[in-house]
Amino acid sequence: MDGTNAMTSRLGAVSTGSALELRGVTKMFGALAAISDVTLTVRPGERRAVLGSNGAGKTTLFNCVTGDFLPTSGTIRLFGEDVTTFPAHERIRRGLRRTYQISLLFTGLSVADNVYLACRGVSRGRFSLLRPRRGDPLLTRSAELVEAVRLTAARDRLVSELSYGQQRQLEIALALAGAPRFILFDEPAAGLSPTERAELVAILTGLPSHIGFIIIEHDMDVALRVAESVTMMHNGRVFKEGTPAEIETDPEVQELYLGGGHG
Amino acid sequence: MADITKSRTDTPTLWVERVHPAVWALGLVMLFMPAFANGFWLFQVFGWTFILGMIALSLMFLAGYGGMVSLIQMTVAALGGYGVAILGPSGVAQISLGLPWWLYVPLAIAIAALFATLVGALAVRTEGIYTIMITLAMASAFFYFTRQNYGIFNGYSGFNLVVPPQLFGVDWRQPVPFYYLTLGCAALAYAAVVYVARSPFGLALQGTRDNPRRMAALGFNVTAHRIAAYTFAGAIAAVGGILLVWQNAQIAPGTAGLPAVFDILVIAVVGGLRRPSGAFVGAFIYVLLRTFSPDVLTAFGLSNERFKMLIGFGFLAMVVFSPDGVLGLWDRWRARAGRRDPLTGKERG
Numbered sequence: 053m054d055g056t057n058a059m060t061s062r063l064g065a066v067s068t069g070s071a072l073e074l075r076g077v078t079k080m081f082g083a084l085a086a087i088s089d090v091t092l093t094v095r096p097g098e099r100r101a102v103l104g105s106n107g108a109g110k111t112t113l114f115n116c117v118t119g120d121f122l123p124t125s126g127t128i129r130l131f132g133e134d135v136t137t138f139p140a141h142e143r144i145r146r147g148l149r150r151t152y153q154i155s156l157l158f159t160g161l162s163v164a165d166n167v168y169l170a171c172r173g174v175s176r177g178r179f180s181l182l183r184p185r186r187g188d189p190l191l192t193r194s195a196e197l198v199e200a201v202r203l204t205a206a207r208d209r210l211v212s213e214l215s216y217g218q219q220r221q222l223e224i225a226l227a228l229a230g231a232p233r234f235i236l237f238d239e240p241a242a243g244l245s246p247t248e249r250a251e252l253v254a255i256l257t258g259l260p261s262h263i264g265f266i267i268i269e270h271d272m273d274v275a276l277r278v279a280e281s282v283t284m285m286h287n288g289r290v291f292k293e294g295t296p297a298e299i300e301t302d303p304e305v306q307e308l309y310l311g312g313g314h315g
Numbered sequence: 316m317a318d319i320t321k322s323r324t325d326t327p328t329l330w331v332e333r334v335h336p337a338v339w340a341l342g343l344v345m346l347f348m349p350a351f352a353n354g355f356w357l358f359q360v361f362g363w364t365f366i367l368g369m370i371a372l373s374l375m376f377l378a379g380y381g382g383m384v385s386l387i388q389m390t391v392a393a394l395g396g397y398g399v400a401i402l403g404p405s406g407v408a409q410i411s412l413g414l415p416w417w418l419y420v421p422l423a424i425a426i427a428a429l430f431a432t433l434v435g436a437l438a439v440r441t442e443g444i445y446t447i448m449i450t451l452a453m454a455s456a457f458f459y460f461t462r463q464n465y466g467i468f469n470g471y472s473g474f475n476l477v478v479p480p481q482l483f484g485v486d487w488r489q490p491v492p493f494y495y496l497t498l499g500c501a502a503l504a505y506a507a508v509v510y511v512a513r514s515p516f517g518l519a520l521q522g523t524r525d526n527p528r529r530m531a532a533l534g535f536n537v538t539a540h541r542i543a544a545y546t547f548a549g550a551i552a553a554v555g556g557i558l559l560v561w562q563n564a565q566i567a568p569g570t571a572g573l574p575a576v577f578d579i580l581v582i583a584v585v586g587g588l589r590r591p592s593g594a595f596v597g598a599f600i601y602v603l604l605r606t607f608s609p610d611v612l613t614a615f616g617l618s619n620e621r622f623k624m625l626i627g628f629g630f631l632a633m634v635v636f637s638p639d640g641v642l643g644l645w646d647r648w649r650a651r652a653g654r655r656d657p658l659t660g661k662e663r664g
Binding site: 168 | 511515516517518519521522524525526528529530532533534536537539543
């Protein structure tokens with residue numbers, strides 16, 4: 053992980069004090085603006101929840117930040133560096149991570165191999181033709197990550213054989229590989245049982261404090277317990293920003309998103 | 316999947332202990348084959364099996380691990396063969412450069428691998444059927460180019476008298492030396508693929524097969540990985556192509572004609588794309604059919620050209636009944652046998 057530390061210090065020089073900074077980001081699909089003119093700043097280590105109904109543009113926002121899509125206009129800065137036109141893998145190598153709403157895992161490989169690949173993706177030797185030796189630091193690190201998301205018992209099983217909840221846990225392990233500095237969690241609690249949700253909250257709140265994240269979550273219990281600030285999105289625009297308490301009590305938000313039923 | 320992850324942390328075992336006894340037995344039989352097989356079998360049947368197996372292995376690597384069905388592998392092999400014919404000595408003295416073997420063999424492999432890389436660079440931007448189409452188009456273009464180009468490829472007639480160098484005073488085209496030469500190369504290529512499949516590069520390639528988008532989100536350059544896979548597979552195909560030229564002592568455009576291009580696909584699919592051994596199983600079946608079906612057909616009063624029909628039916632049957640090839644049939648038979656009671660032969664609940 054020496055390479056990443058070197059990268060951290062190199063980037064530290066150009067850092068302007070924000071982990072993620074979006075300015076006027078717009079993404080059009082044909083004539084439809086999935087997100088329009090989104091401006092958003094997240095400090096390093098800050099934990100932000102992004103709320104909004106279906107179609108509010110939350111996942112499109114993530115896709116623009118990770119580089120799955122290029123925005124139609126606007127700029128995206130990651131730790132001060134303009135990454136607007138960078139390919140996804142270059143952003144990941146700068147400390148950005150994400151999880152997917154629908155698990156995107158390597159179903160033909162084992163749990164251990166999935167995590168090992170994630171660790172390898174952000175370090176040197178991605179093209180190495182030599183098998184890792186016993187005691188390879190990345191193997192040790194992947195074993196720790198498998199342990200951290202409580203999958204040690206399933207480490208040699210193929211991902212296609214895992215339960216849904218286990219796949220969600222593995223999804224998080226992949227995002228924690230390497231030296232993440234900022235993570236985008238896309239509905240990590242979707243489809244989890246109440247017990248699994250409690251474990252998820254424990255994993256998220258237990259993250260080292262220098263790791264900031266944005267979490268998209270429909271489950272308000274999860275979202276408001278792990279986040280210190282909230283951004284509400286509506287029809288592709290930023291609608292409100294504030295602390296969880298402010299958002300929860302905001303009459304406009306209640307009317308728009310929480311609805312009467314939530315009281 | 317071979318499970319190496321287990322062996323990394325559990326009680327340490329030597330790699331020799333993890334090889335199945337049947338594999339050792341097969342290896343011994345292969346090693347001592349010249350003691351009980353005649354020259355025809357050694358040179359024509361086994362030599363050809365190993366050669367075609369290597370070319371099909373290069374396709375298996377791309378398709379099985381990378382999810383990229385490339386029809387360029389036979390062309391890459393032929394370019395390797397043309398490489399030794401043009402750079403080394405041949406019967407066409409006005410073109411062939413007659414370089415020493417230690418120069419023309421690596422050069423031929425390098426040129427073929429470079430060509431595979433360039434084809435890969437174009438092909439990896441496409442998916443599925445488009446990859447097949449673009450590689451087929453390039454294979455076709457290569458065939459017509461070699462047939463019409465007389466300055467380098469000597470056009471329709473190609474090159475004759477292309478033989479392996481007399482290394483260590485051995486005539487490597489004699490059945491026994493040629494058998495060991497092809498066996499050695501095939502074993503090395505097989506071992507290389509098995510080893511690389513579990514290396515970071517091989518794992519990453521399988522990752523791009525399962526989920527290219529996630530691979531990018533883990534920091535991998537998916538395009539670069541796929542192109543590198545073409546280079547690796549191209550080098551293996553080139554070695555097969557060089558051996559093929561040495562076996563036939565000649566090369567002409569027909570070596571990489573479309574029938575030959577499709578034969579490699581048939582071999583790889585019939586054998587099974589999931590494991591490297593499938594390529595050699597498929598090649599053995601193909602060579603047996605090619606070698607012996609004419610006799611069988613003429614015995615039934617049919618034209619011996621009809622062997623293509625037999626191969627075609629075999630391919631059709633395989634695609635319908637066992638899309639994962641002969642190895643897939645074998646796996647299912649083993650799984651069923653494992654559920655049977657060894658005494659009564661009945662399936663267990």
